[in-house]
Amino acid sequence: MSIPLSWYLVLAAALFSIGLYGVLVRKNAIAILLGVELMLNAVNINLVAFWRYLDPAQMAGQAFAIIVFAVAAAEVAVGLALIIAVYRRRKTVVADEIDLMKW
Amino acid sequence: MATEILIWLLPLPPLLAFFLIVLFTNKNKALSHSVAVGAAGLSWLGSMIVFVRALGVEEFGKHAFESVINWLPTGETWFQIGVRIDPLGAATLFFVAWTVLMIFIYSIGYHNFGQPAGDHDRKGLPPHGATVTDAHGHPNDPGAGKHTVPSVEPMYSRFFAFIGLFAFGMYTLVVSNNLLTLFVGWEIMGLCSYLLIGFWYGKPSARNAAIKAFMTTRIGDVFMLLGIAFLYSATGTLTFSEIFTEETLHHLATLSTPILGLSGAGLIGLLLFIGTVGKSAQWPLHVWLPDAMEGPTPVSAMIHAATMVSAGVYAVLRMFPLLSLDPATMSIVAFIGAFTALFAATIAVAQNDIKRVLAYSTISQLGYMIAALGIGAYVAAAFHLITHAFFKALLFLGSGSVIHGMEHGVLHTGNHHVDPQDMFNMGGLRKKMPITFWTFLIGGFALSGFPAITAGFWSKDEILADAFAHGHWAVFITLAVAAFLTAFYTMRQITLTFLGEPRTEEAKHAQETPWTMTAPLVVLAFFAVTYGWVGIPEHFPLLGGLIPNWFHEFVGSTLAEHPEAAPFSIWPLLTSLGVALGGLFFGWLAYRNVKSPAEDKLQLPVLKNKWYFDEAYDFLFVKPAYWMAEKFTYLFMDRQVIDGLLHAVARFSLFLGHVFRNYFDKPVVNELIGDGTANLVKSSGKGLRFIQTGRVQYYMLASMVLLVIFAVLYYFLLA
Amino acid sequence: MTGAQIVFLVCAGLILGSAVMVVTARNLMHAAFWLIAALFGVAVLYALLEAGFMAVIQVVIYIGAIAIMFIFADMLTRREVRESRAQIGRNWPLAAFAGLSILTGLVALILGQPGVSRTASAIPAGVDPVAALGTALVSPDAYVLPFEVASVLLLAALVGAVYIAGIVKK
Numbered sequence: 001m002s003i004p005l006s007w008y009l010v011l012a013a014a015l016f017s018i019g020l021y022g023v024l025v026r027k028n029a030i031a032i033l034l035g036v037e038l039m040l041n042a043v044n045i046n047l048v049a050f051w052r053y054l055d056p057a058q059m060a061g062q063a064f065a066i067i068v069f070a071v072a073a074a075e076v077a078v079g080l081a082l083i084i085a086v087y088r089r090r091k092t093v094v095a096d097e098i099d100l101m102k103w
Numbered sequence: 104m105a106t107e108i109l110i111w112l113l114p115l116p117p118l119l120a121f122f123l124i125v126l127f128t129n130k131n132k133a134l135s136h137s138v139a140v141g142a143a144g145l146s147w148l149g150s151m152i153v154f155v156r157a158l159g160v161e162e163f164g165k166h167a168f169e170s171v172i173n174w175l176p177t178g179e180t181w182f183q184i185g186v187r188i189d190p191l192g193a194a195t196l197f198f199v200a201w202t203v204l205m206i207f208i209y210s211i212g213y214h215n216f217g218q219p220a221g222d223h224d225r226k227g228l229p230p231h232g233a234t235v236t237d238a239h240g241h242p243n244d245p246g247a248g249k250h251t252v253p254s255v256e257p258m259y260s261r262f263f264a265f266i267g268l269f270a271f272g273m274y275t276l277v278v279s280n281n282l283l284t285l286f287v288g289w290e291i292m293g294l295c296s297y298l299l300i301g302f303w304y305g306k307p308s309a310r311n312a313a314i315k316a317f318m319t320t321r322i323g324d325v326f327m328l329l330g331i332a333f334l335y336s337a338t339g340t341l342t343f344s345e346i347f348t349e350e351t352l353h354h355l356a357t358l359s360t361p362i363l364g365l366s367g368a369g370l371i372g373l374l375l376f377i378g379t380v381g382k383s384a385q386w387p388l389h390v391w392l393p394d395a396m397e398g399p400t401p402v403s404a405m406i407h408a409a410t411m412v413s414a415g416v417y418a419v420l421r422m423f424p425l426l427s428l429d430p431a432t433m434s435i436v437a438f439i440g441a442f443t444a445l446f447a448a449t450i451a452v453a454q455n456d457i458k459r460v461l462a463y464s465t466i467s468q469l470g471y472m473i474a475a476l477g478i479g480a481y482v483a484a485a486f487h488l489i490t491h492a493f494f495k496a497l498l499f500l501g502s503g504s505v506i507h508g509m510e511h512g513v514l515h516t517g518n519h520h521v522d523p524q525d526m527f528n529m530g531g532l533r534k535k536m537p538i539t540f541w542t543f544l545i546g547g548f549a550l551s552g553f554p555a556i557t558a559g560f561w562s563k564d565e566i567l568a569d570a571f572a573h574g575h576w577a578v579f580i581t582l583a584v585a586a587f588l589t590a591f592y593t594m595r596q597i598t599l600t601f602l603g604e605p606r607t608e609e610a611k612h613a614q615e616t617p618w619t620m621t622a623p624l625v626v627l628a629f630f631a632v633t634y635g636w637v638g639i640p641e642h643f644p645l646l647g648g649l650i651p652n653w654f655h656e657f658v659g660s661t662l663a664e665h666p667e668a669a670p671f672s673i674w675p676l677l678t679s680l681g682v683a684l685g686g687l688f689f690g691w692l693a694y695r696n697v698k699s700p701a702e703d704k705l706q707l708p709v710l711k712n713k714w715y716f717d718e719a720y721d722f723l724f725v726k727p728a729y730w731m732a733e734k735f736t737y738l739f740m741d742r743q744v745i746d747g748l749l750h751a752v753a754r755f756s757l758f759l760g761h762v763f764r765n766y767f768d769k770p771v772v773n774e775l776i777g778d779g780t781a782n783l784v785k786s787s788g789k790g791l792r793f794i795q796t797g798r799v800q801y802y803m804l805a806s807m808v809l810l811v812i813f814a815v816l817y818y819f820l821l822a
Numbered sequence: 823m824t825g826a827q828i829v830f831l832v833c834a835g836l837i838l839g840s841a842v843m844v845v846t847a848r849n850l851m852h853a854a855f856w857l858i859a860a861l862f863g864v865a866v867l868y869a870l871l872e873a874g875f876m877a878v879i880q881v882v883i884y885i886g887a888i889a890i891m892f893i894f895a896d897m898l899t900r901r902e903v904r905e906s907r908a909q910i911g912r913n914w915p916l917a918a919f920a921g922l923s924i925l926t927g928l929v930a931l932i933l934g935q936p937g938v939s940r941t942a943s944a945i946p947a948g949v950d951p952v953a954a955l956g957t958a959l960v961s962p963d964a965y966v967l968p969f970e971v972a973s974v975l976l977l978a979a980l981v982g983a984v985y986i987a988g989i990v991k992k
Contacts (some may be wrong), residue, residue, distance in 0.1 A: 007830060019845070035844070037861075063969075066955075066969075070976055
């Protein structure tokens with residue numbers, strides 16, 4: 001394997017930043033969740049890369065990545081359910097308009 | 104179970120019963136008395152096991168059951184508390200367990216368990232009776248079928264809780280191996296005595312009696328505490344086995360004190376003895392005990408015959424090795440005991456209240472024991488303590504039974520002006536209440552010292568024999584006269600109460616009491632007869648040697664030096680025979696035909712008024728105390744000096760407060776700090792409100808930008 | 823440049839390009855499809871890292887379940903946010919600044935660490951990553967507890983999602 005570890009890490013950093021940008025600017029709440037998915041994938045790339053490059057006999061990296069999968073699935077399920085519930089009530093999925101929690 | 108652990112556990116069931124009744128079963132009468140009697144039964148069982156095991160130990164005096172634990176760190180050593188049962192303790196435990204259990208059972212009947220609630224009974228007053236309608240009613244009465252029956256005590260559960268706590272105190276005192284826990288048990292009993300004497304607190308006389316008992320015993324207790332403190336500072340220990348070692352006793356005997364030229368041992372002994380004087384109602388602190396008869400009769404039997412007053416004598420017996428070091432203290436003890444024995448007996452002759460006769464009789468008999476101790480007759484005193492506990496508990500419970508029967512008569516006739524405790528209202532009760540009569544007769548004969556068959560004869564005879572053998576003539580004669588008077592007033596009481604014909608309508612309708620009351624009487628009567636047989640002197644004519652003098656050997660082994668049994672002499676025997684039989688005969692002769700107090704030749708004012716001790720104390724202590732309280736403390740000290748000071752302080756405080764309020768509180772605290780802070784928060788809130796958009800992305804964006812800023816700052820400032 | 827490096831660079835280009843499209847596409851449905859492309863690229867990376875199991879569940883769970891859920895959610899809420907309306911908030915320059923700053927910082931940190939230019943050694947003979955992962959996830963002295971907790975979390979999320987999104991009876 002001739003790929004340096006730094007390539008993976010830089011790629012993950014870039015993917016994370018793009019996801020963050022999406023979370024910060026997208027108006028649609030579903031699109032915000034899409035950004036979150038990108039960020040989680042960046043983390044997973046890191047975890048698996050470290051597993052491969054540091055000690056393949058230690059399964060910690062992959063095991064944590066699996067748990068991130070589970071958490072991501074839970075997050076999407078609950079997040080989308082929330083969005084749909086809000087949509088039913090307020091007929092909107094725009095994050096800016098969901099601003100009941102203000103003064 | 105190991106005997107030592109069993110001894111630790113002995114006091115606990117009654118304490119547990121106290122808390123259970125107070126906290127949980129207060130509403131349920133049957134459950135309350137079951138818990139209390141069950142607890143007393145457990146303690147009784149444990150006591151009997153301990154007693155039997157003690158009998159099986161060779162040379163028990165040297166191998167007593169003892170167990171100690173570290174309790175309080177005192178610098179580098181520990182203050183230890185523990186339990187100890189030696190021969191004296193075992194013998195005491197025996198009679199305490201029996202009398203306590205009997206009195207618990209008796210209380211069920213005495214408080215009319217199972218009877219309906221009273222028509223107009225109130226808490227704090229004795230039950231007045233309930234009207235019921237059933238087949239037993241009198242058809243010729245206006246309200247056909249209606250009649251009055253005894254009603255149940257309104258505070259039934261509370262009574263059992265109190266006597267439970269009391270039993271805990273007594274067991275604690277008996278099993279203690281040191282003066283401190285002994286004193287704790289002592290004081291718990293003092294408290295319970297107060298609570299139980301004032302049990303019917305609705306009656307002013309009961310309230311006053313409770314206060315009087317508490318205050319009087321308190322005098323003794325303070326001195327006792329002083330004695331304990333002195334003992335601890337002189338020896339550094341309160342454990343009996345450590346005090347009664349040769350070197351400690353020698354140290355105490357040679358220690359000189361500035362008071363009366365007494366040695367350390369003498370002074371400590373005297374101080375502890377004053378505690379006993381209060382607890383066992385010896386002259387001059389005897390005044391509380393007759394008034395304590397205001398309590399329910401089981402209380403009189405328990406506290407004022409069997410246990411608490413015995414505890415005083417028990418404490419002196421415990422400290423006997425210390426007391427006997429100083430002849431001066433012993434003389435004081437002997438004098439007070441003998442004087443009390445005679446003096447209380449003279450008062451008892453002129454009392455008409457059935458319980459008061461017994462109260463003075465108790466004082467007199469306790470004086471006997473104290474006098475015996477004072478002349479060094481250790482075993483005789485312990486012997487009389489135990490036999491007296493049995494027959495006096497019997498007599499008190501018997502008198503309670505009589506009163507109960509009389510109350511039945513009172514309810515029957517409806518004439519509530521008849522005092523059911525006045526012996527001149529009774530007469531002829533032997534036919535109405537046969538069990539009570541026979542057991543009371545046994546108790547009375549035991550008290551009188553009726554020869555050979557009763558326990559009282561043996562113990563009293565032993566005291567007289569000891570006094571005679573050691574040449575204490577004054578004590579011997581005083582006690583002999585007191586014994587004559589004892590037999591006389593006992594027979595007077597029996598004659599007036601049970602013999603002859605009923606003198607009132609109420610006495611005609613008296614009725615035997617339920618089995619819960621008569622069964623304890625029978626059990627106690629058994630001991631009142633048989634307990635004397637374990638202590639028959641070996642050289643006694645005819646009877647001596649038939650049964651070995653077990654008691655002397657057993658209890659005598661408590662002391663380091665085994666006391667010699669007094670040599671036999673015919674004179675004290677003839678004396679005790681003469682005074683007992685003579686007293687009984689004259690008592691019967693003088694009162695067999697007396698119909699009313701007016702015919703009673705011995706109703707001398709000086710005896711009737713108890714040698715004016717109450718009046719004297721009233722004049723000497725109570726009135727001056729009131730005067731001090733009113734004129735000096737209240738009008739001068741309190742109103743002028745203290746109030747004046749307080750008013751001055753108040754005025755100054757008011758002025759100070761005024762200054763603070765106007766010049767500090769209002770401008771600085773209120774306006775600057777109080778309002779200022781609020782205004783600041785309000786304006787900054789207004790200013791910052793726009794940040795709070797409620798839009799989640801703004802918050803996140805802000806936190807990200809701040810993260811970047813902080814990261815940059817961190818990098819440039821720290822790295 | 824080895825073959826593996828070429829594959830990596832192609833995948834990286836696919837992932838980053840798709841990711842940019844995810845966050846910029848006006849049409850949300852398109853964004854969801856671009857997300858699938860990006861996730862697929864990540865799956866290829868996993869394969870490149872010899873994490874075969876990860877690659878498979880990346881496709882099955884992420885693409886097969888999570889991405890499809892996005893599409894469904896999009897369709898359920900579609901009426902409101904039209905492509906005609908602005909999809910990007912007014913603060914995008916500030917967000918771009920924050921993203922770029924974090925990227926810069928991260929890259930600087932990564933490249934500053936020693937040993938980041940190392941290459942992977944071969945997986946030791948006898949180690950089967952999939953079998954080892956399976957053992958690790960259910961072994962009491964490894965990750966069985968987090969694994970079980972994750973399953974409880976999923977159950978809770980399931981119940982919660984049904985409750986929140988369920989029809990509210992009035």
